[in-house]
Amino acid sequence: MALRELSSLEKCLGLKKPNKYSTQGERKVPVLQNNNGAVLVGLVTIASHLVHEAKKTELLGNSAEERALVQQWLEYRIARVDNCPKDELKVILKELNHYLEDKVYIAGNVFTLADILMYYGIHHIVVELAIQEKERYLNVTRWFDHIQHYPGVRHNLPPVVVLRNRVYPSGHH
């Protein structure tokens, strides 16, 4: 799972030479074997490293504040979204929905690594949502649809259909 995600990320970043990965432990934490022998462990660590390698550091944020926001939501992804118990899913969707209310991208107005990894991480959840639920988490859906159409991001993941017209009357204030 995490390995496929990293290889999608490499392509998205335009890295020509694919890296070699393995996993360790029960949770299958990704490991990157570097050319010079050094080893990197952990999804976020490796992803940030790849962004540097591709010389696209703007994807990590342009200011200290943006960098912090990107970091924060990457952490949210690995700490909250990954291995999320079922009854916790709604809480996550609700929080994201609330957070995204006034934002285009996760870090505000610019597309960053946080959007890419959150999209990968949340895809299996959004795929399962009924239309009604997608309408309930309208901001998440809007953001999700935006990211899956962002050039080069979606890759091998199946597209999720998002209806433009509301089917159900507004379920929220």
Added chain:
Amino acid sequence: MKLFVGEGNPHSVKVLAVLELTGVKCDVQLVNNEERVVPYLTRPVLPVLLLPSGQHLFSPNTICQYLFDVSGRKATDATNQWMEWEITDLQPAVLQALHMMALQGKRSEAAAVMKEPLSHLEQNLRKSSTQFLTSDAITIADIVLWAALYPILSDSSFEAGDLRFVRGWFDGVDVQSACQTAAQKVLHGKSSEALKTFLQKHPATQTQRRDCPTNTSAAEAEDTERVMSELEIEEAAQMWSTGLKYSHAVPQRNHPILPQEGRRNVLVTSALPYVNNVPHLGNIIGCVLSADVFARYGRLRGWNLLYVCGTDEYGTATENKAREEGLTPREICDKYYAIHASIYKWFQIDFDFFGRTTTDRQTEIAQDIFWRLHERGFLLEETVEQLRCESCQRFLADRFVEGVCPHCCYPEARGDQCDKCGRLINAVDLRNPQCKVCKQTPVIRSSKHLFLDLPKLEGELEKWLDQSMGAGDWTTNARQITRSWLRDGLKPRCITRDLKWGTPVPHPDYKEKVFYVWFDAPIGYLSITANYTDQWEKWWKNPQQVELYNFMAKDNVPFHSVVFPCSLLGAQDNYTIVNNLIATEYLNYEDTKFSKSRGVGVFGDMAKDTGIPSDVWRFYLLYVRPEAQDSAFSWSDMALKNNSELLNNLGNFINRAAMFVTKFFEGRVPEMLLNDDDKRLIAMVSWELKQYIQLLDKVRIRDALKCILNISRHGNQYIQLNEPWKKIKGGDMDKQRASTVTGVSVNVACLLSALLEPYMPTVSQTIRTQLQAPPNCTGAMIQGAGTFICTLPAGHRIGTVSPLFQKLENEQIEGFRKQFGGQQTQIPSTASADTKLCAGVELNSTVNVKADPERARRLAEQVTEQADKVRALKAQKAEKSVIGEEVAKLLELKKQLALAEGKNQEPSNHKAKKK
């Protein structure tokens, strides 16, 4: 920039240490661990860094990273990797280990949990050639890991095994003065001890770190784990045995209630409901009911408390409603005032006074405040362009103009927005504008208006808010909404309107104008009090002696926290200004909005017609009170809660306890000789009682209700375990147990009656009558921090016992769901298609008939009756033809009801046909 940290919160150590080390300038504020600082997170999380842009950082490691970043130190792959490991591997283990150490005393198990992460760290440090984790200088990774491990490794009793390198590294970081200061600040050097409260709220079972669930929804499971210490148990048992010694009679209420020297004087208001609509359940829980629970509780606590409310009656909406119904605005207000008053009476809202805003006192006080603001230069004058209809002789509110959209040429655009292209419109920009009432063309007139100069009052307001929010209880949403208003900067707000139905502006230049409702309505609190007593100023111009609590739904917050306080501050007349602002979130109906126009939801006047007692309505509304997040009213959930909590838990316990006294001990409370089990129960109940008081003091109404249910749950378990109904038939020892258990149980029931008073006043009174409880018992137990005492001593005679609650049947509930589910107005073609399916339907049912609420109410009663009849017939297995006849009647009634409610035929009809 502002950093919020929490006492005993281990993550706060991290960020404080980094703050010290980097020397970044930042305000630090210590807040309660329960406070929700970040609006979009469901659960309270600390520490939080509020950035200058208004964004929140809520992840401790990110906050550290940010502080390092702004002080010019960049993250590297190596530090990133350690930080990620800390989140995914170290934190879950630490949290679990701390639980075992601090709460359960399982030290060896804790060591086992920590073994893997610690040896991972040991191995890495052994291999490393640098002094610290990633370099010879201290980095962010060192601080983060040190802080995570601090509560464990600084505990001398933790058996870590041989960790030479970890110890060396840890001590190297630990001696840094920044680390020492931070740890001292948060944990006071007591490590795992100081963490207890934090840990109790953060279960370690999941593989997550800081923000594990605080069990907001599942309070039921939370308490069972609580372990009582011997000391606590002994103390509780002793308090219990002292019995009712002192007279704690709740003082009689003598009107008018006025503030008194030396007492706690509490003034409670609930947002004034707007007069032109019947309130729905969401309105009721949002203001009057919540305030009522708090007011009743305050009176039990012996506070000198005044609760006022009333209808808000001025404004365009009333004028329109009057035009619709062909009445004068005054007549409309009188009509709806009576409706509101009777609904609240049915819900047992115990106002000291329920008034209205259209009174002479209102004019007097509003005009006085106006002049004071004017004299002190807090009003601005501006000219506004508006449409005026010459034939109706009035300025037109935006909703009363129609015309051609200037953007898309849609011919029926409204004065504020075009329905076709959705763009916002200035009414004066409409082409060919028309007055909606008389269809004449209005003219553009400029009109002078007065504005309250909020920017000029902003400084003073902020000073007041700091003080008020610092000392009082403000719900998180109230703080949040207020902060966001201030952050965006205040703008002058127009306080006048070209209307007739309002408080007249006394200034000669504005003769034709009235005050805009938002300026006028909150003054209603003052004028309503003035209609209650001439000495109203003792409440409202007395901030030294009076504590003011405002209750409302969150949409009302800015008017109570920003706008109205500015009016009062600007008037400079020593006004009492809000000290505690309690705002609820929204209550949805079966996951949609309540909607009068679509007939969706339960409205105040219909609740009564269901036949479900007012107390049960109160209970369920308070049980789902949208305290920290939106919640939903659901029929099936209401039935479930009624049957599981009221009937099987609370009612069952109280009834059993009292029945044992009646059946086994001839109605007299038997002798009680406490053993350890009894004492433990008493201690548990005492603890819940203390929680209840702490929570209600902080206006956590829903949470406190859970304490009541917990107590009866403990009681049921206690009875179940001790089986008095069996022991009564046994030997002397057994008989004695039966006697003690019955005596203790019936005393718990008596305590429950007291705790229930604010929530379910009728049930509370019924229990006390059944138990013949002494009148001063309530006050005695709810004083101070709360003491559970034996108020029904051995020999006390109780009264006649009967069941308190009734089961809500599924069928009944389904019926209500349909009845109140409403329907969207269907387009005529489907409606007629629908009706063709049912034989014998009158032709006019395809037409949308105007709603007739009175007739609807009568019909609803008939439908309920008829439905009962059908059910009874079915239960008796009556003949098919007989049942069929009655069913047909029922369908016909339902159809008429739907018509009277202004709805089209209900689709449930074909379902019924298929049977």
